[in-house]
Amino acid sequence: MxxxxxxxxxxxxxxxxxxxxxxxxxNSSPQYEQSFKKSEKGTKDDLVLAVNAxxxxxxxxxxxxxxxxxxxxxxxxxxxxxxxxxxxxxVKEVNAKMKDIEAFKDQVKESKKMLDLQEExxxxxxxxxxxxxxxxxxxxxxxxxxxxxxxxxAHNYHVANLYSSNNETRFAALAYLRENGEPxxxxxxxxxxxxxxxQQYQQLASEIIGVIKYKTENEKNSHN
Amino acid sequence: xxxxxxxxxxxxxxxxxxxxxxxxxxxxxxxxYVSSIFDFIDKLTSEKxxxxxxxxxxxxxxxxxxxxxxxxxxxxxxATGGMNVGVVLASRVWRIDDYAQVPVIFLTAKSSFQLPRxxxxxxxxxxxxxxxxxxxxxxxxxxxxxx
Numbered sequence: 001m002x003x004x005x006x007x008x009x010x011x012x013x014x015x016x017x018x019x020x021x022x023x024x025x026x027n028s029s030p031q032y033e034q035s036f037k038k039s040e041k042g043t044k045d046d047l048v049l050a051v052n053a054x055x056x057x058x059x060x061x062x063x064x065x066x067x068x069x070x071x072x073x074x075x076x077x078x079x080x081x082x083x084x085x086x087x088x089x090x091v092k093e094v095n096a097k098m099k100d101i102e103a104f105k106d107q108v109k110e111s112k113k114m115l116d117l118q119e120e121x122x123x124x125x126x127x128x129x130x131x132x133x134x135x136x137x138x139x140x141x142x143x144x145x146x147x148x149x150x151x152x153x154a155h156n157y158h159v160a161n162l163y164s165s166n167n168e169t170r171f172a173a174l175a176y177l178r179e180n181g182e183p184x185x186x187x188x189x190x191x192x193x194x195x196x197x198x199q200q201y202q203q204l205a206s207e208i209i210g211v212i213k214y215k216t217e218n219e220k221n222s223h224n
Numbered sequence: 225x226x227x228x229x230x231x232x233x234x235x236x237x238x239x240x241x242x243x244x245x246x247x248x249x250x251x252x253x254x255x256x257y258v259s260s261i262f263d264f265i266d267k268l269t270s271e272k273x274x275x276x277x278x279x280x281x282x283x284x285x286x287x288x289x290x291x292x293x294x295x296x297x298x299x300x301x302x303a304t305g306g307m308n309v310g311v312v313l314a315s316r317v318w319r320i321d322d323y324a325q326v327p328v329i330f331l332t333a334k335s336s337f338q339l340p341r342x343x344x345x346x347x348x349x350x351x352x353x354x355x356x357x358x359x360x361x362x363x364x365x366x367x368x369x370x371x
Contacts, residue, residue: 154351172236175281
């Protein structure tokens with residue numbers, strides 16, 4: 001508002017300038033007229049014309065400056081309003097996106113909780129299955145048959161444990177598969193290694209894959 | 225009924241608890257099970273055991289020096305990344321006067337295993353039926369009594 005007021009004052013002053021010019025030319029003193037009468041008439045007219053010309057230039061320049069100032073202020077104000085609106089729109093947009101991200105984060109948290117719960121459930125089920133079967137296996141009189149079942153049980157139990165979030169369980173599974181792993185287990189060991197955050201376990205997993213591959217190759221060669 | 229107490233260390237709790245249950249219920253052994261080396265050392269100093277059952281492969285504990293391992297043992301454990309923790313643990317135990325002659329059963333899934341040069345120890349490959357473990361326990365206990 002202050003800018004508007006300022007520009008209005010400048011404009012009104014500029015518009016009054018021609019009147020000022022007229023005053024100078026119309027109310028010139030008699031002494032001046034007498035002295036001019038003494039000189040040549042052409043010289044007086046030229047001077048008046050020059051003064052009027054300068055006066056007019058100043059008047060129009062002031063007017064132009066006033067108009068330019070006003071236009072600048074007006075465009076500046078409109079630009080500011082437009083920019084402000086654009087920023088507000090962007091802020092709204094960002095806020096909406098932030099809300100979406102927060103909702104997505106909540107969904108991820110919820111999914112992780114569910115996965116953890118499922119992993120725990122699978123782990124417990126795997127444990128119960130092992131314990132129950134182990135008790136049964138130990139009741140079998142024929143040790144050979146019992147051992148065949150027991151080895152299969154232990155193998156499957158450890159393969160399932162590769163996906164456990166418990167470090168000790170995962171280590172035990174890797175240690176077991178280092179000696180008893182089969183080519184079909186490599187997929188599971190690789191899956192574990194790719195998702196494990198612990199570098200030590202990743203290294204151990206890749207070492208075990210190497211051991212299994214080496215053993216398999218050796219067995220093939222010995223058969224040939 | 226067997227009066228001797230056995231201390232059993234294995235980092236994998238579920239399978240070990242199941243095995244302990246089998247040995248206690250079906251063969252009447254008195255077994256104390258621990259899943260960490262810290263608890264193992266703690267139990268050794270607070271109670272008296274006639275036989276030890278030790279899992280060979282286990283994760284390397286954080287502060288080995290505080291657990292009484294010497295420099296050579298620590299270097300040995302670290303070099304193998306926990307693949308022979310049980311063997312080093314047994315040698316640490318045999319340095320204790322009260323346990324210098326204690327029989328040890330090593331349990332491992334390893335196919336190749338270098339048994340320590342001691343008379344009173346043996347190796348059992350996992351998985352092992354409770355019946356076979358019981359036979360080995362009795363054998364080592366009897367041998368130790370004769371000695």
